[in-house]
Amino acid sequence: MGIGRIIRDALSFGDLSRAERLGIALFLVAMAVFPFAVKSGFGRAVAVQFLLYATLGLSWNFIGGYGGQIDLGGAKNVGFGAYGVALPMLWWNAPFWVGLPIGVAAAVLESLVLGLALLRLRGHYFAIGTLAVALVWQELFTFWRWTNGARGVLLPLKPTPDFLYMQFGPVGFHYAALFLFVLSLCWLNWFRKSKLGYELRAIREDEDAAASLGIDVLAAKLKAYCISAAVAAAAGAFYAVYYGYIDPASVMHMDLSVMIAMTAMIGGAGVLWGPVVGAAVLIPLDRYLGAWLGGDALGIDFVIYALIIMLVAAYQPKGVWGIIESLAPARSAQRNEWRDA
Amino acid sequence: MSVFLEVSIQGVLMGLTYALLALGLTVIFGVMDMVNFAHGEFLMIGMYAAYLTAAHVFPDPLVGVPVAGLIGLVLGALSYRLLVRRLLQGPTIAQIFGTFGLMLFLRYGALAVFGPNLRSAPGGLVVGQRLVLGGLVLDGAKVTAAAGSALLFALIYWFLQRTRVGLGLRATAAHREAARYMGVDTDAMNSIGWAIGGATAGMAGALLVNFYYVSPTVGMVFAMITFTTVALGGFGSVPGAFVAGIIVGVVEAVTAQYFSPQLKLAVIYLVFFLVVLLRPHGLLGAR
Amino acid sequence: MLLEAKRIVKRFGGLVANDGVDLSVDEGEIIGLIGPNGAGKTTLFNCITGFLRPEAGTIVFDGTDITGWPPHRVTRRGIARTFQLVRNMDGLTIEENVMIGALARTNHPDEARRVARSVLELVGLDRAAHRYPGEMPLAVQKQMELARALATRPRLVMLDEVASGLSPEEMEEFAELVRRIHQERRVAFVVIEHVMEFVLPLSHRVLVLSGGKPIAEGTPEEVTRNPAVIEAYLGESHAASR
């Protein structure tokens, strides 16, 4: 398969409906001009966090959305990416661009090895397995001394903006996050049209049928699981330089895993832009709720997410995408009719 | 050797409570092929029920055991009626997210209501009592929790084996369709399964309060231990839950003694991982 | 011989579901596989297609020993199957379902789509290509399963009770379809079926299983006259042993 073809597939959205294409274009333009339109530090921070979580949601979609494997341990990859940047920077003053491949490689390698075992589990078992693995990593990173344990890592600050260390003002961070997001979106866009993407969707629908049609189920899942890890780890690397401080409780916590999966689920699991919608609902909700309630209303934010997630699961497992679909039944029926003729 | 023996006995004591916890989860799994992610939170609610009873009504968490059982029972049945019943019509992904959402709801709801502080029982008949048996010194609260758990386990086991409702539950677990054709109200069985799950978890929590602190996030720790236990014993297997509970308790105690208390959870997760891989149906699992 | 399964043994706990079963299929042959409920027919399919690992016996396909191979390798080697209970991929359109099969032979989704279209045309489902299998009648779902299997370009297709649940007319249509595919593509078939009106006229040769053991083999006429076969179908002992 030629590289040109891959790039063409990654950049082409031709198979989506007009409305979807228009939505994506408008969204990208809005994100591109955002720092010029919004000057408030708070608004800009919300935007960066939104892009970060949207990217994490996209990473989840590879294995969870298209593959139907409910990964509840996404935070471990964020952690590997973040520590991959933070520790070398702390120890050897290594630039971000050295740490990034280290973190991504660590996440992919771990996913490859553990995935070989985890991905043999199905349904609930896989979900519990991923939860357990992520908890173990969090415990180990808290327990170990070489990771700085529970104290976490404070990244050395550079006096001036520095591209090598990815330290710059809010506008710089915004475009860096946007770049990472667009890259992930294109990767997912390629994936969903690729052989691997079809294989994962078949596996999501019925593993035995997929195997009977010549799909190496474990290998396909493993590939998607590793891609997912790579994207999440890259986002984790960005997380480290953006916040400047990481610890196991922030980058490896179960709450983060939950947020990642929820972003995709609420927007629409297995839909290209589902995680974007999910993050657009969750992140502003989270930040404005936090600002509004202040520090003393501990837990209220997650109580609200929990309600949303239960409602979505009980009434609309397809998420916001499902709501849109049910609002426009006429259109999809029309499309079918047209194709039948 | 005597240290090992003592540690093992401590492990067995804890393991009996794990067995009771696993029983509730395994009944739900057996009856409806579904993992209840909120199981640890049912336990946490039971702990708060007992703690609050001890703090405000009567200064002994043991009095809280029936209270916690009742609250757990209602909580379990309500969870089924209001949420799980709807989830069953959806795909697996909805089932996982649904009970996971319930877990988050209870956990962070408790955080909002009770705050993040750890609390422990103000005192009670067995709290802090030392029990000396020959050369062995045991914590009276742990012995009580173990004995209570074993008793409750036996009671539920009897209920499953010897009553009509128990028979209905077992029939539903064995073959839902066939049970329905033979006139078993499987929907009611689901409700009862969840009520048993909630009640046993709640009472286990109340027993734990005699020697364990309460916090809104305590559920996760026990949930993971319970998942491990159920996996080890075989999803849906009641005798398996008993044997596996004791094994997990001993493994935990031995790890804490010989490696590090901080690593005991990591080792338990490792056990879970190995078990599900090597023996997907558990030690005593069906099939 | 295209397929040679020899002395296959498969146990489930104490139950011997396959007890030394032989099955051989020649290039382009249609074999009927019949027997009462619980005879071990599906189990034999599962052993051959890699969904179960037989405890004893060998399976040789087209000169290669495929005993114990995982399902995807068996399929890529040239054996496709359908399932007793239809296994649609309901989130995918009928065309996409068939594409998944075609992807066993190509890395390009575009190419797979072309193959899928031509197979759908062959089985007469081209008009339903963009519908979802779940919203179609059972007969269409079964045709789709066959199309999906064919898209993997098999040399042997194993059909597990494709006719059950179909009306007599649909059954007749399905039999026609199997004959046509057999002629046009020179594909061999093994057909499990309870409905004798469907399977007997279709088959060149019939193998009868009962209680995990082969009890008769021969032409459809020979087999229906065999007293052991009549006994197996009329005797109630097997029904009770389930």
Ligand SMILES: Nc1ncnc2c1ncn2[C@@H]1O[C@H](COP(=O)(O)OP(=O)(O)OP(=O)(O)O)[C@@H](O)[C@H]1O
């Ligand atoms: N996975 C399994 N675990 C345990 N027992 C099984 C399993 N699969 C099949 N069996 C048993 O093996 C025996 C043979 O089953 P099999 O499905 O092969 O029969 P069959 O000939 O296909 O019957 P039918 O015509 O009803 O489909 C039956 O008694 C069945 O209950």
Ligand SMILES: [Mg+2]
């Ligand atoms: Mg069968």
